[in-house]
Amino acid sequence: MKLNSLGIKDKAVWEAKGYMLPKFDTDAMKKETEANPEWVHFGAGNIFRAYHAALAQTLLESGDLKTGIVVAEGFDYEIVEKAYRKFEDLSILAVLKANGSIEKKVIGSIARSAILDSERTEEFEYLKNVFKKPSLKLATFTITEKGYNLKTPAGDYMAAVAKDMEEGPAKPASYIGKVASLLFARYEAGAMPIAMVSTDNCSHNGEKLFAAIDEFAKGWVKAGKADAGFKAYIEDPSKVSFPWSMIDKITPRPDASVEEMLKKDGLEDLEPVITSKSTYVAPFVNAEEAEYLVIEDDFPNGRPALEKAGVIFADRDTVNNVERMKVTTCLNPLHTSLAVYGCLLGYTRIYEEMKDADLVNLITKVGYVEGLPVVTDPGVINPKDFIDTVVKVRLPNPFMPDAPQRIATDTSQKVGIRFGETIKSYIALGKVSELNAIPAALGGWLRYLLGVDDKGEVFERSTDPLLDELDKTMKNFKLGCVPSKEECVSILEPVLRKKEIFGVDLIECGLADKIVDIFRKELEGPGAVRNTLRSL
Numbered sequence: 376m377k378l379n380s381l382g383i384k385d386k387a388v389w390e391a392k393g394y395m396l397p398k399f400d401t402d403a404m405k406k407e408t409e410a411n412p413e414w415v416h417f418g419a420g421n422i423f424r425a426y427h428a429a430l431a432q433t434l435l436e437s438g439d440l441k442t443g444i445v446v447a448e449g450f451d452y453e454i455v456e457k458a459y460r461k462f463e464d465l466s467i468l469a470v471l472k473a474n475g476s477i478e479k480k481v482i483g484s485i486a487r488s489a490i491l492d493s494e495r496t497e498e499f500e501y502l503k504n505v506f507k508k509p510s511l512k513l514a515t516f517t518i519t520e521k522g523y524n525l526k527t528p529a530g531d532y533m534a535a536v537a538k539d540m541e542e543g544p545a546k547p548a549s550y551i552g553k554v555a556s557l558l559f560a561r562y563e564a565g566a567m568p569i570a571m572v573s574t575d576n577c578s579h580n581g582e583k584l585f586a587a588i589d590e591f592a593k594g595w596v597k598a599g600k601a602d603a604g605f606k607a608y609i610e611d612p613s614k615v616s617f618p619w620s621m622i623d624k625i626t627p628r629p630d631a632s633v634e635e636m637l638k639k640d641g642l643e644d645l646e647p648v649i650t651s652k653s654t655y656v657a658p659f660v661n662a663e664e665a666e667y668l669v670i671e672d673d674f675p676n677g678r679p680a681l682e683k684a685g686v687i688f689a690d691r692d693t694v695n696n697v698e699r700m701k702v703t704t705c706l707n708p709l710h711t712s713l714a715v716y717g718c719l720l721g722y723t724r725i726y727e728e729m730k731d732a733d734l735v736n737l738i739t740k741v742g743y744v745e746g747l748p749v750v751t752d753p754g755v756i757n758p759k760d761f762i763d764t765v766v767k768v769r770l771p772n773p774f775m776p777d778a779p780q781r782i783a784t785d786t787s788q789k790v791g792i793r794f795g796e797t798i799k800s801y802i803a804l805g806k807v808s809e810l811n812a813i814p815a816a817l818g819g820w821l822r823y824l825l826g827v828d829d830k831g832e833v834f835e836r837s838t839d840p841l842l843d844e845l846d847k848t849m850k851n852f853k854l855g856c857v858p859s860k861e862e863c864v865s866i867l868e869p870v871l872r873k874k875e876i877f878g879v880d881l882i883e884c885g886l887a888d889k890i891v892d893i894f895r896k897e898l899e900g901p902g903a904v905r906n907t908l909r910s911l
Contacts, residue, residue: 376388376389376392376640376641376642376643377642377643377644378462378465378466378467378481378642378643378644378658379462379463379465380401380463380465383396383397383465383481383483388641389481392479392640392641393479393640394467394479394480394481394640395478395479395480395481396481396483397432397435397436397481397482397483397484398436399435399436399483401483404435404441404442404443404483404484404486405443405486405487407441407442408442408443408445408486408487409486409487411442411508411510412442412445412486412505412508412510412511413440413442413510413511413512413513413679414431414442414443414444414445414511414512414513414514414515414679415444415445415446415447415502415505415506415511415513415514415515416444416445416446416447416514416515416516416517417446417447417448417449417491417514417515417516417517417518417554418446418448418449418450418516418517418518418519418522419446419447419448419454419455419458419459419488420454420517420654421626421627421628421629421660421662422517422622422624422626423446423517424466424468424482424485424660425468425624425626425660425661425662426622426624426626426662426666426668427444427515427517427574428444428446428466428468428482428484428485429468429480429482429484430668430681430684430685430686431443431444431484431679432480432482432483432484433683433684433685434679434680434681434683434684435484437683439679439680439683440679440680442486442510443483443484443485443486443487444484444485444486445485445486445487445488445489445502445505446459446464446485446487446488446489447488447489447490447491447502448488448489448490448491449490449491449492449518449550449553449554450518450522450550450652451650451652451654452490452492453648453650453651453652453654453656454650454654454656455488455489455490456490457648457650457656458648458656458657458658459485459488460488461644461658462644462658464483464485464486464487464488465481465482465483465485465658466481466482466485466658466659466660467479467480467481467482467637467642467658467659467660468480468481468482468659468660468662469633469636469637469659469660469661469662470661470662470663470664471633471661471662471663471664471772471774471775471776472664472772472774473664473768473769473771473772473774475773475774477636477774478664479637479640489501489502491550491553491554492553493545493546493547493548493553493556494546499553502557503556503557503560506557506558506560506561506564506569507560507561507564509565509567511561511567511569511676512569512570512674512676512677512678512679513569513570513571513572513674513676513678513679514554514569514570514571514572515572515573515574516571516572516573516574516575516580516584517574517575517622518550518575519575520575520576520577520580520583520785520788521785521788521840522550522551522575523551523573523575523583523584523586523587524587525549525551525587525590528840528841528844533549535547535548535549535552536549536551536552539552539591540552540591540594540595540598541598542600543595543598543600543601544556544559544560544595544600544601551587551588551591552591554571554588555588555591555592555595558571558588558608558609558615559595559601559605562604562605562608566604566608566614567614567676568613568614568615568616568675568676569614569615569616569675569676570615570616570617570618570673570674570675570676570678571584571585571588571615571616571617572617572618572620572670573617573619573620574620574622574668574670575622576622576623576702577792578698578699578702578792579619579695579698580619580620581617581618581619581620581671582617582619584617585609585617588609588617589606589609589610592605592606592608592609592610593606612673612675613675614675615675616673616674616675618670618671618672618673618674618691618694619670619671619691619694619695619698620668620669620670620671620694620698621667621668621669621694621697621698621701621702622667622668623665623666623667623668623701623706624662624663624665624666624667624668625662625663625665625769625775625777626660626661626662626663627661627662627775627776627777627778627781628647628655628781629647629655629656629657629659629660629661630661630776632776633659633661633776634646634647634657634659637659644658645657645658645659661775661776663769663772663775665764665768665769666685667687667697667701667756668681668685668686668687669686669687669688669689669693669694669697669698669753669755669756670686670687670688670689670694671688671689671690671691671694672688672689672690673691687755687756689755693753693754693755696751696752696753696754697753697755697756699750699751699753699796700750700751700752700753700756700758700761701761702792702793702796703746703750703792703793703794703796703797704742704746704747704749704750704758704762704797705742705746705747705750705758705761705762705765706761706762706765707789707792707793708738708741708742708746708793708794708797708813708816709738709741709742709762709765709766709770710725710782710793711782711783711786711789711790711793711794711816711820712734712737712738712741712812712816712819713725713728713734713738713770713779713782714779714780714782714783714786715779715783715786715816715819715820715822715823716728716734716737716779716816716819716823716904716908717734717779717780717783718779718780718783718823718828718834718836718837719819719822719823719828719829719897719904720734720828720829720904720905721828721829721830722779723778723779723780724776724777724778724779725770725775725777725778725779725782726770726771726772726773726775726777728770728779729770729771730771733905733908733909733911734908735766736908736911737812737815737816737908737911738766738770739766740811740812740911741812741813741816742762742765742766743762744812745797745801745809745810745811745812745813746762746797747759747762749797749800749801749804780837781837783823783836783837784837784838784839785837785838785839785840786820786823786837786839787839787840787841787842787845787876788839788840788841790817790820790876790877790878791874791875791876791877791878792878794813794816794817794877794878795877795878795879796878797810797813798810798813798877798878798879798884798886799878799879802879802884807884807885807886808885810886810889811889811911812911813886814886814889814890814892814893815893815907815908815911817877817881817886817890817893818889818890818891818892818893818894818897819893819897819904821849821867821870821890821894822893822894822897822898822904823836824836824842824845824846824849825849825852825853825854827854828904829901829902829903829904829905830901831854831855831900831901841876845870848866848867848869848870851866852866852898853898854898854900854901855898855899855900856898857895857898857899858895860888860891860892860895863891863894863895864882864887864888864891867887867891867894868882871887871890871891893907896910
């Protein structure tokens with residue numbers, strides 16, 4: 376069985392193995408997309424193939440959509456070369472259900488994969504031509520929160536961004552610079568409307584995308600590389616909108632057990648590839664069944680009928696409340712708590728952690744006891760039902776190969792929203808002293824930063840842009856050596872006061888003592904992390 380357009384024509388073989396094949400004419404879809412593209416997506420990673428592409432497939436099969444998605448990768452071009460084009464833009468989605476069943480689907484909704492690289496003239500001109508089409512309705516994004524950042528920690532433009540600001544939209548090198556260049560092409564072709572929809576898992580994602588693109592528009596106008604009308608175009612929501620969204624679907628990296636299952640079915644050439652940029656990519660993706668996508672309904676050029684595929688459309692306030700519910704209370708704080716303590720306790724799978732009574736106790740308190748009392752009910756999703764599904768179905772799913780090491784990536788960029796917002800709510804209520812589980816999670820992260828697990832063995836920490844900076848403080852601590860509380864607070868003060876990390880000054884708000892107490896207990900020696908969790 377070969378994953379290509381010729382291979383899937385042998386429907387009987389695929390269906391006999393339990394695969395669902397595209398129920399639409401893929402050739403007709405590609406032809407229509409070439410003539411009248413409606414949807415571009417930036418970021419060719421697993422979440423796109425597991426969610427966005429699957430949504431499009433549902434609408435194509437129901438007849439509610441005639442065109443597919445043009446997917447563009449602007450960071451790791453090998454993803455397109457090795458996981459898309461090799462398989463004619465087809466992929467396999469393995470949905471791993473909590474009851475043990477596996478839904479296997481061939482995704483054929485991608486009309487064309489493209490490389491977002493201005494140095495590759497043919498590739499970039501193709502995308503420019505797509506953006507010049509009046510039919511184009513939306514561009515969606517999954518480029519991670521880091522993708523919207525234009526500056527270094529010191530506050531200066533990154534080198535590629537600074538160069539792009541000076542040289543204009545002709546041959547940009549930075550990710551957002553390249554996207555802004557495509558919008559400039561659309562502006563010059565008639566300033567046609569479009570929705571730029573961030574579906575990245577971060578707070579106020581549409582605002583972040585707008586701010587980044589608007590900065591380029593302002594910079595190019597200032598440098599004389601674009602006329603003032605381009606800035607006005609970007610800043611006119613009737614022309615270019617930046618809807619907010621909340622997305623939730625766990626898509627771990629391709630797992631060896633899923634690969635083995637597909638191979639037993641007879642599929643060929645499934646071996647995952649690690650690219651030169653350390654992306655782990657394969658022609659298949661594995662994902663959980665649960666999924667949520669709520670989008671602000673602001674599409675100046677129209678949109679696909681995604682509500683027919685389960686997407687919830689709402690106003691901005693509702694989207695914001697759903698996002699706050701998930702990110703600050705019902706999922707992300709629990710995920711981060713499991714991530715840091717899972718690494719410390721030697722776990723490599725989230726579902727295995729959910730068999731650990733101490734860890735379940737921790738996240739129950741983080742979510743139900745401390746989070747739910749201050750959560751904002753968005754109305755379209757019930758917070759209690761959401762967290763019940765997370766704790767009882769999603770996280771314990773033994774068929775989901777998600778890892779604490781994956782979730783621990785970039786934790787310094789996450790704790791401010793995942794814990795800081797709840798802390799702010801308790802500060803406003805004058806009840807910050809009632810928090811115990813959240814300080815334990817933050818103390819556990821400080822302990823994690825030492826890179827030594829609860830057995831006293833060194834482990835590799837997940838990537839994080841602030842590791843080098845944090846290490847300047849954390850190098851003063853060693854397992855088995857417990858400074859006095861006063862000394863510990865003094866050493867940690869530069870970190871604990873960082874509002875840009877925690878969202879609040881932890882010393883000023885009165886939580887530092889509890890966090891330091893947890894950290895000091897977990898420094899006592901091997902087994903101290905476990906003992907501290909049990910003491911909760």
